[in-house]
Amino acid sequence: MKLTLQRRQVRVPDGRIGCVLVLPWFTDPERGVVRCDAAPLLVEWMSETLARGAGNDRVVELRAVPGGGEIGAGPSAAGVLSAVSWVGRDGGVGGFALVAHRDDGVASAAVSAAMGRWTALLRSRRLLVTDMPALCRGGRRAARMIDGMARAATRSDGGRVFVVGRPVTGAPWPTGWEQAGVVCVDDLDAVPDGAPVAFPAHGVPPAVRAEAARRRLRVIDGTCPLVTAVQADAAAYAARGDRVVVIGDRRHASLPVLTACAGPAAEVVHDVADVPAAARARDAVSFVIDPGMAVEDALPIVTALRDHVPELAGHHFDVLCDAASDRAQTIASVSSGSELTFVLAADERDPDVRVARRSARFPAVRVVTRLADLEAEPLAGATALGLVVTRSAPAGLREQVVAALAGLGPLTCRRRSVDTTPYPVRAAGPVEDAPAGGAVAERPDSLV
Numbered sequence: 001m002k003l004t005l006q007r008r009q010v011r012v013p014d015g016r017i018g019c020v021l022v023l024p025w026f027t028d029p030e031r032g033v034v035r036c037d038a039a040p041l042l043v044e045w046m047s048e049t050l051a052r053g054a055g056n057d058r059v060v061e062l063r064a065v066p067g068g069g070e071i072g073a074g075p076s077a078a079g080v081l082s083a084v085s086w087v088g089r090d091g092g093v094g095g096f097a098l099v100a101h102r103d104d105g106v107a108s109a110a111v112s113a114a115m116g117r118w119t120a121l122l123r124s125r126r127l128l129v130t131d132m133p134a135l136c137r138g139g140r141r142a143a144r145m146i147d148g149m150a151r152a153a154t155r156s157d158g159g160r161v162f163v164v165g166r167p168v169t170g171a172p173w174p175t176g177w178e179q180a181g182v183v184c185v186d187d188l189d190a191v192p193d194g195a196p197v198a199f200p201a202h203g204v205p206p207a208v209r210a211e212a213a214r215r216r217l218r219v220i221d222g223t224c225p226l227v228t229a230v231q232a233d234a235a236a237y238a239a240r241g242d243r244v245v246v247i248g249d250r251r252h253a254s255l256p257v258l259t260a261c262a263g264p265a266a267e268v269v270h271d272v273a274d275v276p277a278a279a280r281a282r283d284a285v286s287f288v289i290d291p292g293m294a295v296e297d298a299l300p301i302v303t304a305l306r307d308h309v310p311e312l313a314g315h316h317f318d319v320l321c322d323a324a325s326d327r328a329q330t331i332a333s334v335s336s337g338s339e340l341t342f343v344l345a346a347d348e349r350d351p352d353v354r355v356a357r358r359s360a361r362f363p364a365v366r367v368v369t370r371l372a373d374l375e376a377e378p379l380a381g382a383t384a385l386g387l388v389v390t391r392s393a394p395a396g397l398r399e400q401v402v403a404a405l406a407g408l409g410p411l412t413c414r415r416r417s418v419d420t421t422p423y424p425v426r427a428a429g430p431v432e433d434a435p436a437g438g439a440v441a442e443r444p445d446s447l448v
């Protein structure tokens with residue numbers, strides 16, 4: 001990788017005391033127009049630097065200067081432009097440039113120091129980005145059904161469509177649904193008689209289903225077939241008199257629904273530490289796994305349960321969903337292969353942050369909620385970067401971060417996705433053809 005740096009100072013006819021300009025582009029006399037993709041990030045860094053020091057009364061603006069800062073802009077020029085540019089292996093040119101007034105000593109000193117610090121950050125880097133769908137297959141299926149229902153409702157009577165809960169846990173509300181009249185409600189009390197109502201991918205408790213039938217509501221059932229199968233198994237295990245251990249992640253919306261399907265027989269287990277309490281009685285015990293939990297997280301719990309209850313029964317691998325596993329494995333693959341991983345999220349509580357931290361070989365995992373959270377210091381020694389884009393990441397943040405990193409030296413960017421698919425040992429179909437579940441007439445059942 002060929003990396004060429006040039007620094008030059010020229011006068012420009014723009015620049016005033018009390019102001020530092022960060023240029024979105026400038027003109028280099030030899031290289032022509034130079035894009036400054038990191039400029040929005042540099043505005044943040046410069047603002048923070050000035051706020052902490054003697055320049056806290058200075059303002060920082062992202063703005064081009066007339067002529068792009070060409071040399072020899074005239075004797076009246078009052079601004080001094082400091083610029084650095086590089087040429088990548090493919091001939092692509094990048095760089096950054098700052099302007100301060102020649103008589104503004106504080107701003108000039110800050111620019112000079114920043115140019116030195118930021119130039120030290122320039123290097124070729126590799127960026128590995130998670131490529132995960134916002135919605136799983138079941139979520140997309142439910143979204144399509146709700147979308148179709150909303151169109152039909154709008155066409156026929158201009159009415160609204162009520163969704164009991166979100167289409168799938170943690171996913172963003174699809175764009176355009178609000179305008180299409182799709183309304184999210186917690187229960188059927190908020191649904192007028194005769195209105196169309198949709199059940200989300202993670203389903204609804206049996207009581208809600210029964211209430212909808214009693215009121216003869218127009219129902220579109222978006223429950224994912226895999227969820228339906230697991231819920232049917234839970235109900236069947238309970239019906240034959242077993243205690244039903246429901247293994248699941250407490251943050252997933254399908255867990256309370258699944259628990260409700262097992263009724264009073266349900267005992268929720270979140271991790272291995274919960275197992276001894278759940279296995280205390282000598283009842284017949286069956287387990288079900290909430291689809292929101294990664295299979296790799298659930299299986300140690302099943303093993304621990306079986307240590308306590310050798311006659312443990314439970315549902316078959318056919319009804320386990322790989323979506324949560326694929327998501328976790330994608331994040332693990334990106335963070336374990338990166339010296340520095342940025343997790344784009346609304347805050348630290350996003351569950352994907354925990355997954356990234358758990359799987360990182362290098363300890364540097366940073367949560368980024370906005371562009372200003374990208375810090376210069378960790379970038380100095382890092383060439384292998386990871387970017388985990390969670391469902392809660394603010395819209396547009398991924399593009400901002402990738403552009404900023406591309407402005408700090410030639411960037412090779414790759415996407416990575418883990419996608420578990422059926423291997424045809426015997427007939428296996430897509431999620432729509434999932435087994436019905438609930439066929440558990442007698443014990444012992446198929447053991448995992």
Ligand code: SF4
Nearest residue numbers: 136138224226291321
């Ligand atoms: S079972 Fe899997 S595919 Fe279906 S809704 Fe849940 S996570 Fe999505």
